[in-house]
Amino acid sequence: MNGMESKHTPTSRSIQFHLSDGAFRLLFALSVLTVIIVSTCLAMLRADRELRTDLLPQVAMIATAINPQRMTSLKGTAADLTSPDYLRIKAQLANIRRSNPRCRFLYLISRRPDGSIVFHVDSEPHTSRDCSPPGQVYSEASKELHAVFDTGRAAVRGPYEDRWGTWVSAFVPQPKPATGGVQMVFGMDIAASEWMWTVALRAVPLAGLAVVAVMLTLLAASLYGKRRELRTRQEELRQAEAALRGIFNATPIGLATIKDHVFQRVNKVWCDSFGYSETEIIGKDARMMYRDEAEYRQAERELFLQLSSQGTASIQTINRRKDGALRNVILSAALLPSAAPSQEAVVAVEDITERKRLEERLKRAEKMEALGTLAGGVAHDLNNVLGVMVGYSELLLEMLPPQSLMSRYADSIMKSCVKGAAIIQDLLTLARRGVTVSEVVNLNTVILDYLKSPEFEKMNSYHPDVKIAADLDESLLNLRGSPVHLGKMVMNLVSNAAEAIPGRGEVTIRTENRHLDKPLQGYEEMKEGDYLVLTVSDTGNGISTEDLGKIFEPFYTKKVMGRSGTGLGLSVVWGTVKDHQGHIDVQSEEGRGSSFALYFPVTREEVVQRRQAISPDSYRSRGESILVVDDVQEQRELAMSMLSKLGYHVEAAASGEEAVERIHRKKADLVVLDMIMDPGIDGMETFRRIREIEPGQKAVIVSGFSETERVRNAQKMGAGTFVRKPYILEKIGVAVRHELDRARQESALPEIPVS
Secondary structure, rough: HHHHHHHEEEEHHHHHHHHHHHHHHHHHHHHHHHHHHHHHHHHHHHHHHHHHHHHHHHHHHHHOOOOOOHHHHHOOOOHHHHHHHHHHHHHHHEEEEEEHHOEEEEEEEEEEOOOOOEEEEEEEOOOOOOOOOOOOOOOOOHHHHHHHHOOOOOOEEEEEOOOOOOOEEEEEEOOOOOOOEEEEEEEEEHHHHHHHHHHHHHHHHHHHHHHHHHOOOOOOOHHHHHHHHHHHHHHHHHHHHHHHHHHHHHOOEEEEEEEEEEEEEEOHHHHHHHOHHHHOOOOOEHHHOOOOOOHHHHHHHHHHHHHOOOOHHEEEEEEEOOOEEEEEEEEEEEEOOOOOOOOOOEEEEEEOOOHHHHHHHHHHHHHHHHHHHHHHHHHHHHHHHHHHHHHHHHHHHHHHHOOOOHHHHHHHHHHHHHHHHHHHHHHHHHHHOOOOOOEEHHHHHHHHHHHHHHHHHHHHHOOOOEEEEOOOOOOOOOOEEHHHHHHEEEEEEEHHHHHHHOOOOOEEEEEEEEEEEOEEEEOEEEEEEEEEEEEEEOOOOOOOOHOOOOOOOOOOOOOOOOOOOOOHHHHHHHHHHOOOOOOOOOOOOOOOOOEEEEEEEEOOOOOOOOOOOOOHHHOOOOOOOOEEEEEOOOHHHHHHHHHHHHEEEEEEEHHHHHHHHHHOOOOEEEEEEEOOOOOOHHHHHHHHHHHHHOOOOOOEEEOOOOOHHHHHHHHHOOOOEEEEEOOOOHHHHHHHHHHHHHHHHHHOOOOOOOO
């Protein structure tokens, strides 16, 4: 045992030596660890301050991308959910959040008079459970957040905890445009864990330097570590700069920073909006974006006044693209914090050119629709009057000797009524209710017919010094439409062009086939497709910019009164083109003439030869009975006279209700039914009720308007031909005979047994 003891004693001393050495190392390691911990804590405190200092200008720059005018329109209620400004701001916040992975929430909040803080809009989708709807109260608001509203100074606070998690938040006040007070606060939330990780990463270089200083005499390899840590920090700085640049470029509005009137930075949206590359614009004077010095000075003055008083500015002006095109824009600017004497501003550019063009087009369409409705109502009443005059004039002509004085009187009355009907057709064309004929038409034929017409000779006599030239494409494709309306359209265009020439000059009529492989933007937008194009150009005085938007309005004219037919001129052209699903492009310059290009969709069908006049014997009665239903007494009596002359047994009803009652008592082979009757039920409802009594009842529809949806619905129920007032004997006779013969043919069909 002694031997064993003597054997193990040295071992025991050796273990004690190693323990003492280990304790020293442990103490040294604890000392180094203490230095590292203290250094790290100090570095993290410093990094935290630096990050908070760096975060505020970044968030302030992001906040400038939000249009102050849109913020002003937000009410903080559920009504904002459908507001275009709310949706636009929400989309902006969502895009910014996606471009910055460290950011978790973006939002706009305001403080109510009662001191409560509410949300207006945030970056979360409506479907997200984290979405804060407009008006939601933020009950966890801290004193620091209230201080931002009180002082108007931006701040970074946190980490703090609320119902959504633990955050570090930056708050940037948005001033009121009028008073300068705080209108809203723009907030950005970063997860506390993400923030602490970033702080730790940023503190590592400083802590590493402290550790290297302590261990410099002990560890030669620390130099390599120091260089490695420096490279890491540089990479972080590059990443931070890249992230900020990504936010700047990802913003869906053009952004630029300007210092001393010179561009410092621009994003991709800005470059795309104005056609410049980044290298072409950086370092250039902002004056290059304006047409002249006066416009630039005006914009600069307005921006300076608002920036001086409010810190932000928003104006509407005109900027020029690289290709010379002028664009309507809204400029929103905010000053960037700077210690230098010269100030730098970030400017957001919103191109509103297309929006203004669409607004003008909508106003023009609404105005034409309103005037057309008025014209259509007048035309309907005149149709009832002229219908009686045309019908009775025709009946008188048939009753009087051909060469008698009374016959000439009746003929003059009828011709005057026909002219009046032409005016009504102009009004109906304007109302977009006049085109009922749809047949295959060759526009060259329409033009040549007009050039041979008395109307053209009369127009030519007024303008003997104006040469009319026609350049017609022999291979021109056809279109579907009304030859009468197209002819009147050509007449108005040529007459308008001739009157635009004060002395000698030339009017050119040109036709051609054209294929558009992409939409063409002109006075209107023409979609892609195959078109036949009619162009009427002149060498006259041209049209001013102020007048160009009004030329298609009814009764807006600068022509010589009494020479332009109905006085509706280009309004008729507009209505005709729209009725034929066409488009108009107008190009004009004062002093150099005008050009009207009309685009019509083509058809591959061939023109059908016109029929010969129909013999009266073919549409006479064969002993049938007819019930005429019309609320206008003169129209009832006229229809009864015409149909009686053809040999029919005719009765009449003054309303739809009376017609239904008569059919209850006595059947009729056919009903001639007016579509519009007031007061009481209209033609479609009358026909429906008659069909309940007589399921096989035949009818002919008449109206002063063209086919409407209710006319088509009545025809789907079984009504036959539609005849527009005023009508002549042949038209109503053929329609009635055709419907009666169709009924007879249907009744004669043999029954097919069902097996």
